[in-house]
Amino acid sequence: xxxxxxxxxNSSEGSGASDSLAVRARRTRTAARSLxxxxxEMRNGALEAIAEALAxxxxxILEANAEDCRVAQEDGISSAxxxxxxxxxSKYDGVIAGxxxxxxxxxxxxxxxxxxxxxxxxxxxxxxxxxxxxxxxxEARPDAVVQIATLAIKxxxxxxxxxxxxxxxxxxxxxxxxxxxxxxxxxxxNAVQLLTTRQETLELLHLDQDVDLIIPRGSNAFVRYVxxxxxIPVLGHADGICHIYVDESADIAKTVTxxxxxxxxxxxxxxxxETVLVHRGIASGVLPAVGKALTEKGVEVRGDETALKILxxxxxxVIAATDEDWSTEYSDLVVSIAVVDHLDQALAHIAEYxxxxxxxxxxxxxxxxxxxxxxxxxxGVFHNCSTRFSDxxxxxxxxxxGISTSRLAxxxxxxxxxxxxxxxxxxxxxxxxxxxxxxxxKAFTHRDRPLA
Amino acid sequence: xxxxxxxxxNSSEGSGASDSLAVRARRTRTAARSLxxxxxEMRNGALEAIAEALAxxxxxILEANAEDCRVAQEDGISSAxxxxxxxxxSKYDGVIAGxxxxxxxxxxxxxxxxxxxxxxxxxxxxxxxxxxxxxxxxEARPDAVVQIATLAIKxxxxxxxxxxxxxxxxxxxxxxxxxxxxxxxxxxxNAVQLLTTRQETLELLHLDQDVDLIIPRGSNAFVRYVxxxxxIPVLGHADGICHIYVDESADIAKTVTxxxxxxxxxxxxxxxxETVLVHRGIASGVLPAVGKALTEKGVEVRGDETALKILxxxxxxVIAATDEDWSTEYSDLVVSIAVVDHLDQALAHIAEYxxxxxxxxxxxxxxxxxxxxxxxxxxGVFHNCSTRFSDxxxxxxxxxxGISTSRLAxxxxxxxxxxxxxxxxxxxxxxxxxxxxxxxxKAFTHRDRPLA
Numbered sequence: 001x002x003x004x005x006x007x008x009x010n011s012s013e014g015s016g017a018s019d020s021l022a023v024r025a026r027r028t029r030t031a032a033r034s035l036x037x038x039x040x041e042m043r044n045g046a047l048e049a050i051a052e053a054l055a056x057x058x059x060x061i062l063e064a065n066a067e068d069c070r071v072a073q074e075d076g077i078s079s080a081x082x083x084x085x086x087x088x089x090s091k092y093d094g095v096i097a098g099x100x101x102x103x104x105x106x107x108x109x110x111x112x113x114x115x116x117x118x119x120x121x122x123x124x125x126x127x128x129x130x131x132x133x134x135x136x137x138x139e140a141r142p143d144a145v146v147q148i149a150t151l152a153i154k155x156x157x158x159x160x161x162x163x164x165x166x167x168x169x170x171x172x173x174x175x176x177x178x179x180x181x182x183x184x185x186x187x188x189x190n191a192v193q194l195l196t197t198r199q200e201t202l203e204l205l206h207l208d209q210d211v212d213l214i215i216p217r218g219s220n221a222f223v224r225y226v227x228x229x230x231x232i233p234v235l236g237h238a239d240g241i242c243h244i245y246v247d248e249s250a251d252i253a254k255t256v257t258x259x260x261x262x263x264x265x266x267x268x269x270x271x272x273x274e275t276v277l278v279h280r281g282i283a284s285g286v287l288p289a290v291g292k293a294l295t296e297k298g299v300e301v302r303g304d305e306t307a308l309k310i311l312x313x314x315x316x317x318v319i320a321a322t323d324e325d326w327s328t329e330y331s332d333l334v335v336s337i338a339v340v341d342h343l344d345q346a347l348a349h350i351a352e353y354x355x356x357x358x359x360x361x362x363x364x365x366x367x368x369x370x371x372x373x374x375x376x377x378x379x380g381v382f383h384n385c386s387t388r389f390s391d392x393x394x395x396x397x398x399x400x401x402g403i404s405t406s407r408l409a410x411x412x413x414x415x416x417x418x419x420x421x422x423x424x425x426x427x428x429x430x431x432x433x434x435x436x437x438x439x440x441x442k443a444f445t446h447r448d449r450p451l452a
Numbered sequence: 453x454x455x456x457x458x459x460x461x462n463s464s465e466g467s468g469a470s471d472s473l474a475v476r477a478r479r480t481r482t483a484a485r486s487l488x489x490x491x492x493e494m495r496n497g498a499l500e501a502i503a504e505a506l507a508x509x510x511x512x513i514l515e516a517n518a519e520d521c522r523v524a525q526e527d528g529i530s531s532a533x534x535x536x537x538x539x540x541x542s543k544y545d546g547v548i549a550g551x552x553x554x555x556x557x558x559x560x561x562x563x564x565x566x567x568x569x570x571x572x573x574x575x576x577x578x579x580x581x582x583x584x585x586x587x588x589x590x591e592a593r594p595d596a597v598v599q600i601a602t603l604a605i606k607x608x609x610x611x612x613x614x615x616x617x618x619x620x621x622x623x624x625x626x627x628x629x630x631x632x633x634x635x636x637x638x639x640x641x642n643a644v645q646l647l648t649t650r651q652e653t654l655e656l657l658h659l660d661q662d663v664d665l666i667i668p669r670g671s672n673a674f675v676r677y678v679x680x681x682x683x684i685p686v687l688g689h690a691d692g693i694c695h696i697y698v699d700e701s702a703d704i705a706k707t708v709t710x711x712x713x714x715x716x717x718x719x720x721x722x723x724x725x726e727t728v729l730v731h732r733g734i735a736s737g738v739l740p741a742v743g744k745a746l747t748e749k750g751v752e753v754r755g756d757e758t759a760l761k762i763l764x765x766x767x768x769x770v771i772a773a774t775d776e777d778w779s780t781e782y783s784d785l786v787v788s789i790a791v792v793d794h795l796d797q798a799l800a801h802i803a804e805y806x807x808x809x810x811x812x813x814x815x816x817x818x819x820x821x822x823x824x825x826x827x828x829x830x831x832g833v834f835h836n837c838s839t840r841f842s843d844x845x846x847x848x849x850x851x852x853x854g855i856s857t858s859r860l861a862x863x864x865x866x867x868x869x870x871x872x873x874x875x876x877x878x879x880x881x882x883x884x885x886x887x888x889x890x891x892x893x894k895a896f897t898h899r900d901r902p903l904a
Contacts, residue, residue, distance in 0.1 A: 033803070037826050116848055122837060124847055131859050132829065212859045233685075233860055254882035261884035351485070373877050374489050377584065385574060385880030394888065395576055395876070396568055396898035407583050407664045408685055409861065412876050424847070424864045425825050428837030430706035432713035436846065446848035 021203045024193055025160060025210040028133050031188035032158030036130045040107040046153050047103040050181030054096050057177045062087060064173040072166045085140040085166055095143045099150050105398045108155050108416040117447040122428040128420045130156035131212045135204050137162045138217035142170035149178050149192045151399055155419040162195040162204060205230035215402055235418055237405035239329050239355035240270030242387045245346040247363030248281040255286055255362040256293045261386040264297045268331045270403060271358050271390040275336045277346045283339045288314030299333045306339035326353045343368055347375055354378055356405040358390040379405055379412035473655045476645055477612060477662040480585050483640035484610025488582045492559040498605050499555040502633030506548050509629045514539060516625040524618045537592040537618055547595045551602050557850045560607050560868040567901040574880040580872045582608035583664045587656050589614045590669035594622035601630050601644045603851055607871040614647040614656060657682035667854055687870055689857035691781050691807035692722030694839045697798040699815030700733040707738055707814040708745045713838040716749045720783045723810050723842040727788045729798045735791045740766030751785045758791035778805045795820055799827055806830060808857040810842040831857055831864035
């Protein structure tokens with residue numbers, strides 16, 4: 001990275017916005033190295049100081065947000081986006097409460113995962129440690145600034161934040177409060193940086209040297225754009241195409257409840273269901289009830305040929321599904337329904353169209369359930385419960401960084417553990433590899449010790 | 453992936469080499485899905501059957517290898533590459549023994565990492581499962597074919613192998629034996645595929661849909677090429693620039709032993725030391741001894757200005773280091789030495805030039821050691837032991853997939869765990885998310901249960 005090196009060698013101690021992003025990112029790297037070795041009391045103390053600063057500056061921050069909202073409305077922002085941009089009084093108080101809750105969670109750093117004697121006096125430990133510097137890019141939500149910045153601080157990471165253009169005044173005011181909190185406990189405020197221009201987003205995606213993980217928060221198209229434009233690992237997911245397979249042995253009442261919850265409890269969530277696959281043997285028994293319950297909740301139902309016929313006969317409002325339906329994440333009150341001949345056909349459909357997010361089966365047959373749970377390749381495989389449970393808070397992770405549909409870990413809902421990595425510490429007393437190789441090689445003992 | 457879809461719909465059951473790579477990769481994906489759910493007895497049985505097939509076909513495989521070696525020599529292959537290509541009798545027997553050893557290792561699949569009651573009758577489990585399909589690209593070594601294919605089988609993964617052009621006859625013969633072993637126990641042989649042309653390597657790197665992890669085995673330049681040309685996650689490392697920092701409080705005799713082992717025990721290994729950083733306060737005390745010991749082992753010593761002066765005064769053969777030395781992985785009997793003023797300068801040097809592989813400190817001062825272990829950001833941080841211990845076998849992992857210098861896990865030496873991921877299984881009895889939200893929200897219990 002010639003550019004970065006050249007830039008760094010010209011850097012001063014200041015943090016003027018006129019410095020190149022590479023210079024500022026290097027400054028975050030340096031601050032992160034220092035944050036990484038702060039004890040948990042210090043990191044939690046920073047969270048408390050940030051909560052206090054946010055409380056003290058509530059009026060001015062809400063004023064900045066009101067101005068963002070005013071300008072956004074003039075620009076004809078959508079009501080959905082406006083809802084995310086707007087910091088209500090209760091949302092703001094929730095943000096502060098969230099920071100204080102985070103302080104109560106266990107320290108994600110220094111956890112021992114391996115403790116092994118390799119030989120007398122030669123001891124290996126694997127310990128969790130921070131990743132380094134996170135790059136977080138999100139759309140309108142200013143509350144995400146606080147959530148992500150405090151998750152980063154708790155886990156000893158630096159963070160470079162890029163919020164949406166619409167939220168620039170809110171984000172700037174929030175980051176000022178965060179900086180004040182960090183400085184109050186003596187932590188280098190460069191650990192948290194805010195970018196404000198779109199050009200910087202692109203630059204951020206190319207900072208392989210000083211950014212270790214990109215976390216995009218926004219629409220599917222936005223996440224895919226980020227994934228396509230960076231070599232830095234990306235934590236997140238583009239599509240969330242989730243299925244419920246209603247087996248021949250499903251309980252009909254249970255299935256209706258699950259389908260309604262999975263589709264309507266929060267239809268724009270990534271873990272909402274898109275497609276219900278129904279075993280042919282139960283289709284005429286279950287589809288009318290499922291179809292009626294969904295349409296009563298305002299859901300548009302789209303059926304394949306068989307489902308269409310059954311639903312029309314039951315006088316449920318339904319339209320014909322097209323091939324495109326099977327690969328569409330609706331994020332809305334729309335569901336597609338297909339009838340399959342057997343479990344294998346359902347598994348094949350899910351393997352082809354599922355996005356590896358969350359897949360559920362409704363059945364009272366344990367053998368079928370076991371096959372489904374074992375054979376479906378997704379972050380979440382569920383039996384007789386709603387796909388909507390696929391969520392860090394519901395899993396008990398306390399704080400959620402995002403949901404990953406990558407096959408590599410971290411996969412599924414990711415808590416603080418997604419922001420840490422580990423390193424191996426090996427301590428000896430002059431031990432050398434030659435002792436353990438060749439004709440007279442000494443054997444390793446490889447004796448595991450307690451982790452605590 | 454229009455190409456893949458179109459191709460797949462035209463695919464037949466055969467596995468002719470004339471099929472497109474996308475078609476063959478999809479076939480490996482299908483075989484891998486089936487392998488993924490085989491019980492451990494079946495996967496270990498396949499390893500035994502492969503060991504038997506390799507033993508039975510030893511003569512013909514060694515003949516194929518002899519022909520590869522003959523042609524390679526005609527083409528003027530380097531002696532180092534020839535050494536890797538040549539399957540000696542003992543190397544071949546070692547390969548078979550390795551397959552049988554692998555069968556004795558614990559099953560990496562189905563391990564429970566989280567077991568938590570979310571509420572009455574709603575139970576979450578996190579279980580390890582295979583990644584899916586691995587793409588492995590390696591240079592000359594034909595024994596790597598067997599090692600990697602059997603690691604993949606043990607961990608329930610499909611694998612697409614691309615060996616070096618030089619080893620094509622050997623690899624083809626070895627894969628035939630592997631296929632025979634798989635078929636003997638009724639596992640779809642498409643789970644292991646061999647590519648033989650360079651063009652296919654490039655194609656493989658673009659098969660995002662059907663390859664989940666790329667493992668490159670070869671030179672630094674080769675690994676970097678792979679990293680630069682794929683969006684699929686890459687497990688491995690390009691550079692291995694390792695340091696030993698000799699603190700003011702180092703034991704001189706111990707330091708000499710460590711430096712000699714770290715540099716000369718196997719100089720072409722990635723965990724061999726490149727640069728020795730020496731505290732100014734001990735430089736004139738330790739450098740002559742270290743320099744003499746290294747030069748006696750045939751090591752070329754390159755010193756910064758201060759080290760040069762001290763070594764020359766001690767009549768140790770030394771040349772001046774250039775700036776390039778600090779960022780060069782020698783993979784040879786060459787070492788660079790720099791004198792630093794204090795620990796912080798050593799840490800800064802390592803942060804700038806280290807590749808995050810393995811970094812060691814020699815000191816009798818516990819406080820200094822603790823700072824080094826805590827502050828250095830590398831997969832391995834060592835105290836008073838040789839950098840050469842950074843290795844999966846030495847760590848007790850039994851089988852090594854590779855060593856990763858990425859910050860994200862898996863990091864450092866990676867055993868079978870690098871070939872598995874996990875999924876969340878949630879089992880309820882009609883549980884829906886609506887129960888746990890809104891005004892009358894029921895609280896989750898989030899009670900952890902035993903993992904066994």
